[in-house]
Amino acid sequence: MSLLIVGSVALDTVETPFGRAQDALGGSAVYISVSSSYFTAPVRLVGVVGGDFAKEHISFLESRHVDLDGLQTVEGGKTFRWGGKYHYDLNVRDTLFTSLNVFEKFDPKIPEAYRVSGYVCLGNIDPTLQLQVLGQLNKPRLVVGDTMNYWIETKPNELFKTMKHMDVLIINDSEARLLTQEPNLIKAAKQIIGMGPQAVIIKKGEHGAMLVTSDTIFSAPAFPLENIFDPTGAGDSFAGGFIGWLARTEDLSPDNLKRAVIYGSTLASFCVEKFSVDGLRDLSYLKIHDRFRSFMELSRFDEK
Ligand code: AMP
Numbered sequence: 556m557s558l559l560i561v562g563s564v565a566l567d568t569v570e571t572p573f574g575r576a577q578d579a580l581g582g583s584a585v586y587i588s589v590s591s592s593y594f595t596a597p598v599r600l601v602g603v604v605g606g607d608f609a610k611e612h613i614s615f616l617e618s619r620h621v622d623l624d625g626l627q628t629v630e631g632g633k634t635f636r637w638g639g640k641y642h643y644d645l646n647v648r649d650t651l652f653t654s655l656n657v658f659e660k661f662d663p664k665i666p667e668a669y670r671v672s673g674y675v676c677l678g679n680i681d682p683t684l685q686l687q688v689l690g691q692l693n694k695p696r697l698v699v700g701d702t703m704n705y706w707i708e709t710k711p712n713e714l715f716k717t718m719k720h721m722d723v724l725i726i727n728d729s730e731a732r733l734l735t736q737e738p739n740l741i742k743a744a745k746q747i748i749g750m751g752p753q754a755v756i757i758k759k760g761e762h763g764a765m766l767v768t769s770d771t772i773f774s775a776p777a778f779p780l781e782n783i784f785d786p787t788g789a790g791d792s793f794a795g796g797f798i799g800w801l802a803r804t805e806d807l808s809p810d811n812l813k814r815a816v817i818y819g820s821t822l823a824s825f826c827v828e829k830f831s832v833d834g835l836r837d838l839s840y841l842k843i844h845d846r847f848r849s850f851m852e853l854s855r856f857d858e859k
Pocket of ligand 1: 563565566567581582583636637653679680705786788789790791792
């Protein structure tokens with residue numbers, strides 16, 4: 556079923572202990588679109604780039620059947636750029652710079668043909684813009700949203716308003732604590748459920764992810780990888796795998812939400828194996844399914 560994705564389209568400069576990439580393709584909407592494109596079509600991307608956005612990036616997204624009718628190009632403007640540096644402990648990241656450029660005046664316009672989109676993923680952007688997007692849509696079946704500490708700190712009231720319209724909030728552990736002022740993640744998740752979403756997914760980096768609803772707690776490990784090159788985009792790839800699976804299956808039952816969490820973790824694991832979106836370029840549904848199955852082995856055990 557149709558999936559609409561709104562978020563940043565970026566050129567990232569990333570340093571890790573294993574290497575450096577300059578002006579590489581990134582942005583929340585890119586990671587979400589590419590990950591979800593392995594599950595469902597059409598994937599509709601709404602975002603903005605400048606005239607400096609390379610044609611090869613457009614060709615790559617088109618090769619993944621991402622519909623770019625909602626991608627605005629501001630000729631003469633520069634694409635959003637973000638720089639980050641990871642430490643030896645790859646869970647620790649410093650933002651080196653954020654140059655909003657054309658993203659500063661981003662006014663998400665949803666093309667007429669996109670207004671009926673069953674599944675919607677609001678990537679990490681200003682919560683006011685997320686709400687503006689929802690206001691242009693015709694009753695989506697599922698709205699999944701992401702956010703970050705920057706918005707929790709600078710626009711909490713706008714975020715609380717937008718959260719009332721989200722069905723699932725995907726957030727990392729430190730952001731969940733910041734949002735709720737609650738150190739315990741289970742209590743934090745329950746508090747978030749009281750704010751609007753029926754489900755919350757708390758990402759814990761290399762320690763996996765936890766899905767919490769009013770009556771379930773499901774804990775998924777992260778795939779144990781020996782080589783992690785670049786964690787950038789792991790959270791967004793998780794969101795793409797999660798919503799991509801739900802849009803493919805059109806099944807929002809508790810058991811299928813758990814499968815979606817594992818598909819999210821699977822896509823995140825492929826993402827971090829290479830720089831930028833390179834780990835997501837040459838996947839196939841079979842390759843993804845194979846790793847999905849290895850997740851089952853990871854925590855299967857017998858009673859005796
Ligand atoms: P993640 O590693 O999943 O948290 O996402 C990393 C991506 O988020 C990078 O590709 C960045 O371009 C993008 N990003 C970083 N800061 C922002 C921001 N303030 N607004 C939107 N996107 C951002």
